[in-house]
Amino acid sequence: MSDYSNREEIYSRPVRAGKRTYFFDVKATRGQDLYMTITESKRRFEEDGSVHYQKHKIFLYREDFKNFEDGFLDAVEKIQELMATGDYRDPIAEREAKSEETPQESKDETVAPEAESTSADDIQFDDL
Numbered sequence: 001m002s003d004y005s006n007r008e009e010i011y012s013r014p015v016r017a018g019k020r021t022y023f024f025d026v027k028a029t030r031g032q033d034l035y036m037t038i039t040e041s042k043r044r045f046e047e048d049g050s051v052h053y054q055k056h057k058i059f060l061y062r063e064d065f066k067n068f069e070d071g072f073l074d075a076v077e078k079i080q081e082l083m084a085t086g087d088y089r090d091p092i093a094e095r096e097a098k099s100e101e102t103p104q105e106s107k108d109e110t111v112a113p114e115a116e117s118t119s120a121d122d123i124q125f126d127d128l
Contacts, residue, residue: 008069019043043071 011026023039039057046052060068082088 034062036062036065 008028009025010028013024014047015022015024019042021041023041025037025039026034027037037057037059037123039055043056044052044054072078
């Protein structure tokens with residue numbers, strides 16, 4: 001097991017996004033330096049019906065937060081600009097159209113409360 005998995009977890013924020021869950025975990029090293037891990041977790045079903053979770057994790061160190069944020073926000077703005085051309089699928093509009101067809105059933109099954117917002121402050125990774 002990696003040395004990082006034994007670090008003190010200070011804060012954890014799960015974000016459910018469709019078939020995935022993202023975990024934003026704030027941790028501290030032994031030297032009390034703060035860092036964040038971002039984990040994507042996807043539930044997978046085996047042929048025998050058993051369930052396992054496929055996880056991908058990145059480590060983001062405090063000195064890199066600003067550059068990461070700048071890159072992330074730049075990419076989000078580019079996606080919004082490209083979406084405005086009409087050349088790309090709009091999963092948010094598709095979800096809203098589907099919920100209008102069958103309001104209660106679609107809303108309960110496909111849109112988590114976190115996924116209803118479309119502001120840049122509440123990005124839904126499934127929609128990117």
